[in-house]
Amino acid sequence: MTTTTEFQLVDIDKLVPYANNARTHNKEQILKLRSSLREFGFVNPVIIDREYNVLAGHGRIMAAKEEGIAEVPCVYADHLTEAQKKAYILADNRMALDAGWDEELLAVEMEELQNLGFDLGLTGFDESEIADLFDINSDEAKQDDFDVDAELEKPCKSKLGDI
Template identity: 35%
Template structure:
């Protein structure tokens, strides 16, 4: 949740929470991160985020997509597919190494990318060794 909150702070609120009949299909972690931000007295911004001058959303507002037209089966299938497809996405390791290294060298906080510290170190070390 802390990584999601940090990402929202850096990039702005890029997506939306998907809801059907008051039940979240996508965005449980995002909503928890937003609550954490609001609870800390922070505001929610659309892209490109606060640091780049975006105007904040009205306090307490969260972007939501209404999926009330889905059947029960579509709702359940979307929840599974959304999570499983993200797990299966994979990476082009060499391109990932180059992008992360360039971001780091430009001074970007690569901890915001969501990788575990050990995986990030391995990724960056492989470039230095390779």
């Protein structure tokens, strides 16, 4: 297996977007990417070849340009053939779509972020998606048949060593 390890900051104007990039980026997504760049920095590098052709990261580049970022982190994938480059451009975008979410864990993570005062919009989820996630947890709580009042009416019993 060949790995790519060379990392470099590259002038954003040197980067050449792939002319046949089938992946589209609407204004809303670019706004989300811009917010992400402001909050987290440019932590996911652009993948390029030695001629500065972009293989992955087109949306991040668009957002970075709008943010006035002059240099972006890049990783060279110079071990790929021309056919592999074309295939990677498609594969990088398509394979991410096959991933799913464990919605219960996602709701827990979102709730923890909310409790920490973090802006949940910076996660990339929109307001309705976040509301749906919180409804998952509230549905579970509504189905709980535990009667707090009845339990509090019962006498408390403890013995030496319980505490």
